[in-house]
Structure formats: C-alpha cells, structure tokens
Amino acid sequence: MSVIDRAAVIAQARDVRVCMFHVVDDDIQVASEPRTIIDIDEEDRLWFFAWVPYDQVDDELDTRDVTLTIVDDARWVSILGRATPHHENLEQKLVSWGMDPKIENESRAFRPMLFDVSPSTAHYWSSPGSTPVSISMLPDAAVPLLEPRSPIFGAVRHQLSPLTESEHLT
Numbered sequence: 659m660s661v662i663d664r665a666a667v668i669a670q671a672r673d674v675r676v677c678m679f680h681v682v683d684d685d686i687q688v689a690s691e692p693r694t695i696i697d698i699d700e701e702d703r704l705w706f707f708a709w710v711p712y713d714q715v716d717d718e719l720d721t722r723d724v725t726l727t728i729v730d731d732a733r734w735v736s737i738l739g740r741a742t743p744h745h746e747n748l749e750q751k752l753v754s755w756g757m758d759p760k761i762e763n764e765s766r767a768f769r770p771m772l773f774d775v776s777p778s779t780a781h782y783w784s785s786p787g788s789t790p791v792s793i794s795m796l797p798d799a800a801v802p803l804l805e806p807r808s809p810i811f812g813a814v815r816h817q818l819s820p821l822t823e824s825e826h827l828t
Contacts, residue, residue, distance in 0.1 A: 664795050667780045668736055670704050671695055671728055678727040681741070697755055701797070704775045707757070709768040724775055732785065737795065739777040748772060752821075760810065 671677070674696075679693040704726065711783040726737040744751070748770060752758070777795035 659770065662782050662791055662793065664702070664793060666781075667737065667777075667793060668698060670697055670730055670733060670735055671726075671737070674730045676728075677737075677752075680725040680727065681722060693757045696757070699774075702777065702795070704739075704777070705755075706773045706775070707752070708771055708773065710771050713720055714726050714807065715808060726775060726777075734783040734786075736781045736790075737775070737777045738779045739775040741775050744774065745769070745771040746760070 675695050676692060677695065678690050680688055680690045684822045693708065696702050696707055699705065714732050720741055721742045724739060724741040726736065726739070728735045751772060756761055779793050780793045781790040782793060
C-alpha cells in the first residue's frame, strides 16, 4: 500500500478477498464469521454470499452496522459500514459473478442471501500496537486521511497529512 487512502483500502480488500465479518446482535453480542468477498462494485460496495438459517432470516433482513477485518502480510484494516441484505434476483446476480445459479439446499434449513456492505470509515495499522489511521471511505471525501482515531481510546490529539507506507513505517 503506497498511499493510505480509500483506493488503497479497496485494493487490499480485492487482493485478500477474505475477511472477518462482525455484527453486533440485538443482545449486544458480537457475532463474527469469516466470509469471502465475492465482488466489489463500481461504488466500492463489498458483496458477500451466505447461507442463513431460516430461523434467523428475519433478523438478517435488517440493514445494520458491521465491521470487516482484513489482514494481509503486515497490513491490518478494519472497515466500518452498513450491511444491506438482498434476496431478490439472487440467481441473476450469482450468474453475473460466474457462480452456479442453482441454489439447492436439501435440508431446507438455510436460505441463500446476498449482502452488500457500503463502507463509511476504515482504520489502518502498519504494525501491531501502532496508532491507527482513520480513512474516510465515502466517495466524495475531500481528504483521504483524517484525524487518527482509536476505536478504544478516541481521537488522537494531532492531525496527520497524507503519508506513503514507507513514511508511515519509519
């Protein structure tokens, strides 16, 4: 990642293709599972396919905040965004991605669903224990690097200018 900005975060997601998908449920419990990114569209929405147990379908039909964690080599990125479920035109969308459109579930205990995640913010770490750099993932963001924030400790008290990875690592 030569420049830490929105495009670099999306490029890392394209390269890695697998992330941890975290959501907080109604009981304030964090549910996490590995998911494969099946597509990143022209609006930089990340698309996922999942089998959802029928008894959880109603819960999964809600749009909710999620966090995606992507780790690659010595780069750590956490993407915050909104997950929107899609169950209409499922077979057509799968065909457009080169996936088998025959969705069969012999036990009928699960329902296939697609989710897109519209990213809003990303946090980038260059090493364990380093200060995270917050990056706006909104398409019309004027400044690629924003004030660094720690999800635990809040705002860091200084402003960063755009850096290259080599500058950030020194």
